[in-house]
Amino acid sequence: YPIDVIDFIKETFHWKKVDRLWLRKAPVFYFGGKDIPPPEDRLNGDQKLWQVIVVLTCLTLVVTGIILSLFRMSISVQNYEVILLAHGTAFFIVLLGFMIHFYLTSFYPYFNESLNSMIDGKVSPTYAQKHYPEWYEKAAKNQP
Numbered sequence: 001y002p003i004d005v006i007d008f009i010k011e012t013f014h015w016k017k018v019d020r021l022w023l024r025k026a027p028v029f030y031f032g033g034k035d036i037p038p039p040e041d042r043l044n045g046d047q048k049l050w051q052v053i054v055v056l057t058c059l060t061l062v063v064t065g066i067i068l069s070l071f072r073m074s075i076s077v078q079n080y081e082v083i084l085l086a087h088g089t090a091f092f093i094v095l096l097g098f099m100i101h102f103y104l105t106s107f108y109p110y111f112n113e114s115l116n117s118m119i120d121g122k123v124s125p126t127y128a129q130k131h132y133p134e135w136y137e138k139a140a141k142n143q144p
């Protein structure tokens with residue numbers, strides 16, 4: 001079921017201790033370490049971090065894009081340069097995040113179903129149980 005925007009924002013900005021722990025363990029795990037981050041619910045710490053980045057960079061891109069497009073002749077050169085830098089930085093952050101996502105979904109075997117789940121929103125029960133045990137348990141209890 002689709003999550004409405006308010007629930008998405010709440011979920012994105014509500015961080016638990018386990019989310020921060022996941023973020024500390026994830027980089028080593030993603031690049032070959034064997035220490036698996038702790039069990040998480042539907043979203044883990046790095047997914048929440050990505051959502052925060054997407055929300056903030058999208059807002060930055062929209063606001064700075066509007067200013068650069070519609071008000072470029074009415075702002076000073078110094079302000080224009082700062083806004084242009086913010087716009088470019090937001091784009092670079094999203095591009096870097098995309099490249100990391102591409103690496104993890106295309107080449108990292110632990111996330112073999114991730115790319116398909118980003119496209120159709122579905123994962124197998126086995127994948128869900130392995131990657132999101134708390135979420136899997138909740139979903140399993142709600143099944144008839």
